[in-house]
Amino acid sequence: NAGVTQTPKFQVLKTGQSMTLQCAQDMNHEYMSWYRQDPGMGLRLIHYSVGAGITDQGEVPNGYNVSRSTTEDFPLRLLSAAPSQTSVYFCASSYIWGSSYNEQFFGPGTRLTVL
Amino acid sequence: AQSVTQLGSHVSVSEGALVLLRCNYSSSVPPYLFWYVQYPNQGLQLLLKYTTGATLVKGINGFEAEFKKSETSFHLTKPSAHMSDAAEYFCAVRHRGGATNKLIFGTGTLLAVQP
Numbered sequence: 001n002a003g004v005t006q007t008p009k010f011q012v013l014k015t016g017q018s019m020t021l022q023c024a025q026d027m028n029h030e031y032m033s034w035y036r037q038d039p040g041m042g043l044r045l046i047h048y049s050v051g052a053g054i055t056d057q058g059e060v061p062n063g064y065n066v067s068r069s070t071t072e073d074f075p076l077r078l079l080s081a082a083p084s085q086t087s088v089y090f091c092a093s094s095y096i097w098g099s100s101y102n103e104q105f106f107g108p109g110t111r112l113t114v115l
Numbered sequence: 116a117q118s119v120t121q122l123g124s125h126v127s128v129s130e131g132a133l134v135l136l137r138c139n140y141s142s143s144v145p146p147y148l149f150w151y152v153q154y155p156n157q158g159l160q161l162l163l164k165y166t167t168g169a170t171l172v173k174g175i176n177g178f179e180a181e182f183k184k185s186e187t188s189f190h191l192t193k194p195s196a197h198m199s200d201a202a203e204y205f206c207a208v209r210h211r212g213g214a215t216n217k218l219i220f221g222t223g224t225l226l227a228v229q230p
Binding site for chain 1: 119124151157158159160161164205207216217218219220221222223
């Protein structure tokens with residue numbers, strides 16, 4: 001299993017540009033989520049999904065869109081990038097049910113800089 | 116609303132010394148509790164978790180944590196620090212019940228290990 005994969009690893013954008021951060025998992029997890037990590041602030045939840053076709057907002061959703069058309073993929077879209085979105089983005093996934101539902105698996109992260 | 120407080124954004128210990136990283140939570144009902152570790156330029160890895168049962172939980176790499184309901188705490192300890200323990204450590208909580216796996220993270224503690 002590849003686990004949780006994220007692409008790209010690094011990205012530089014100009015203000016106003018759009019882009020999609022990709023996240024995929026091969027563990028058949030129902031739950032997927034996106035976090036951003038900023039110094040001194042820990043990880044904050046952006047959006048999450050409990051299954052294909054179902055998404056919801058987390059703590060800091062503004063400026064980001066998500067969709068979940070398959071179990072495996074959960075892309076994060078920045079519609080019009082702003083310098084405040086400079087951050088490291090992590091995707092995570094887990095089961096919702098069963099004995100191991102509490103362990104979330106994290107991807108390696110995408111480091112995004114918006115100029 | 117649930118919250119997590121990690122006291123001390125930076126902790127420095129000598130190799131072989133006790134490691135103590137503090138975590139307190141705020142919740143009307145004791146949540147599920149987690150410690151994650153993040154090595155430089157990597158994603159997060161689960162160290163240990165408390166869901167139910169024995170309040171002293173053992174994790175990977177010799178770490179353990181004790182859930183103390185009366186103190187609303189879940190401090191992480193390791194009897195003897197190793198150079199390889201240098202990393203950032205995050206405490207996280209998840210609400211019991213419900214069909215989501217939303218984690219709320221603390222702001223992290225950066226552990227430095229001096230030779």
